[in-house]
Every structure is written in C-alpha cells, then in structure tokens.
Amino acid sequence: MNIINFTPVPAFLGGALIGLAVVLFFVFNGRLIGISGIASNFLTSKNNRFDNFLFIAGLIIGPILYKFFSSQEINISISNSFFLLSVAGLLVGVGTRIGGGCTSGHGISGMGRFSLRSIIATITFMIVGILTVLVKNLV
Amino acid sequence: MSKIISLVCGIIFGIGLTVSEMIDPAKVLGFLNIFRDWDPSLAFVMIGALIISSPFFHLFKNNKKPIFAKSFNYTTNKEINKKLIIGSSLFGAGWGLAGLCPGPAIASLALLNINSAVFVVAVFVGFYLAKLSEPTTHAR
Numbered sequence: 001m002n003i004i005n006f007t008p009v010p011a012f013l014g015g016a017l018i019g020l021a022v023v024l025f026f027v028f029n030g031r032l033i034g035i036s037g038i039a040s041n042f043l044t045s046k047n048n049r050f051d052n053f054l055f056i057a058g059l060i061i062g063p064i065l066y067k068f069f070s071s072q073e074i075n076i077s078i079s080n081s082f083f084l085l086s087v088a089g090l091l092v093g094v095g096t097r098i099g100g101g102c103t104s105g106h107g108i109s110g111m112g113r114f115s116l117r118s119i120i121a122t123i124t125f126m127i128v129g130i131l132t133v134l135v136k137n138l139v
Numbered sequence: 140m141s142k143i144i145s146l147v148c149g150i151i152f153g154i155g156l157t158v159s160e161m162i163d164p165a166k167v168l169g170f171l172n173i174f175r176d177w178d179p180s181l182a183f184v185m186i187g188a189l190i191i192s193s194p195f196f197h198l199f200k201n202n203k204k205p206i207f208a209k210s211f212n213y214t215t216n217k218e219i220n221k222k223l224i225i226g227s228s229l230f231g232a233g234w235g236l237a238g239l240c241p242g243p244a245i246a247s248l249a250l251l252n253i254n255s256a257v258f259v260v261a262v263f264v265g266f267y268l269a270k271l272s273e274p275t276t277h278a279r
Contacts, residue, residue, distance in 0.1 A: 011180040014159020015187025021152040030205030035242040040266035055149035062153020063249040078254035091233030093265015099226025125231035132235025
C-alpha cells in the first residue's frame, strides 16, 4: 500500500463545515442530515417537502458559490460508462433505503450520536466499497 | 425560519463537500483503494465532521425542542438486522463502483456534469423502487 494524493487539511476543514451544517439542522430544525433520507423523502413524502427541496437546492448552490468567491475551478473525474453509473446509482438508491442511510446519515449523523446501528452500517458499506474497488481493479 | 436554515445548511454542506474535494469521485475511490494507492482524506472529512457535530448532539439531546421546530424529528431505530446489513452492502457496492454517494452526486450537478446527472437519476429511480417494494420503510 502506498499513500497518495492525501490532503488532510482541506479534508478536515471541509469535514468541519459538513459537521456545522449537521449541527445547525439539528439544533434549529430538530432533524438529522442524511442526504439519502432528505432526497428520497423529497421524492416520496409530503412531510417537510419544501424544506427538503431547499436543502437539496442549497447542496447544488454551495459549489457554485464556492467557485464564484474562490475563483477556483472545481475538477471532478468520472470515468464510468452510463451503464455502469446507472447500475451503481440503482444500487445506491435501493441500498440506502433498505439500510436506512448513507455516508452522511449513518456515517456522520448516526455515528456522531454513537448509534451502534449506524456504526455497523458504516463499517458494512466501507468494507463492501473497499472489496468492490479491489475486485474492479482485478477485472 | 426553518426554511432559511434548510437552505443555508444545504449550502454549507455543499461547500464542505467542495472544500474537502469529496465532490470528486476520484477522491472517494482513492479512499476505498486501500490495498493499492490509498488516499486517506475521506477519513479526515469524517473526523472533522464528527468532532464538530458529536458534542452538540450530546449537549442538545435532552432539550425539549429545537429552536425553529415543534419537536425533534429523527429516527430512534436501533435495530441491527438483515435489512441494515443487506441495504448497506448494496449501497457499498454502488459506492465502490462509481465512487459516488448521494451527497456528492447531487452537489456535483452544479458542475453540469452529465455523468453525475445519469447517476442521480438512477439513485432516484432506486429510491422509488425501494419505496414501491416496501411502503413502510422508515427513511432517515
């Protein structure tokens, strides 16, 4: 194993901002941030629909504001085919609903509350994610 | 007021994903590539988020109500069962395939990336299929 591309400082600072968003949403609105929960509830439930819409809109506005004020380009690379992205997206959509959360819901909001359920979910999706990348590298 | 908080929290979360570079699937795949060329950054994102959020959960959990809502509204589900493991495994497989999870995928729509859009549409189809097959699923 080699360590590459490690950016601990921006990672920590960005993480702290994510933590701040989680705290504000909890203290003011009484809810926990889990993106899969917010997005799927926006789709399937009338409860808090406008709140969920505004949160998702904010999630898209955030990078635009960052780009505008920092005048830095945001580079991302997605090298998968549409077919593979569709399969992956379906797995993520179905899996997060069956498992009740994703990286934010279980990994941050749940683990932050020391929820054993969320700790186990996070360990599970991390192990399977690591194994998936391992297999992908072999194929 | 809760509406403004929802928008502001979304914006802060989106900026956090950008600053931490987790908006880029390559960073996430680098984290999951633990046996070859490992990029541990994602662990530091989680540490940063947990250091900020965890103390507040424990400070406020005994409060009767949040500031702008009538009551706290989140899951108290503690069940550790097959559904949790199967669902999290399916999610982990999709996450490892594309390097995308719901937050970064939605945030990256800001970059007008067609690949993110395809992924996000598939995620929403997945939400809908899961809802169809089990109408009682409690969303987090």
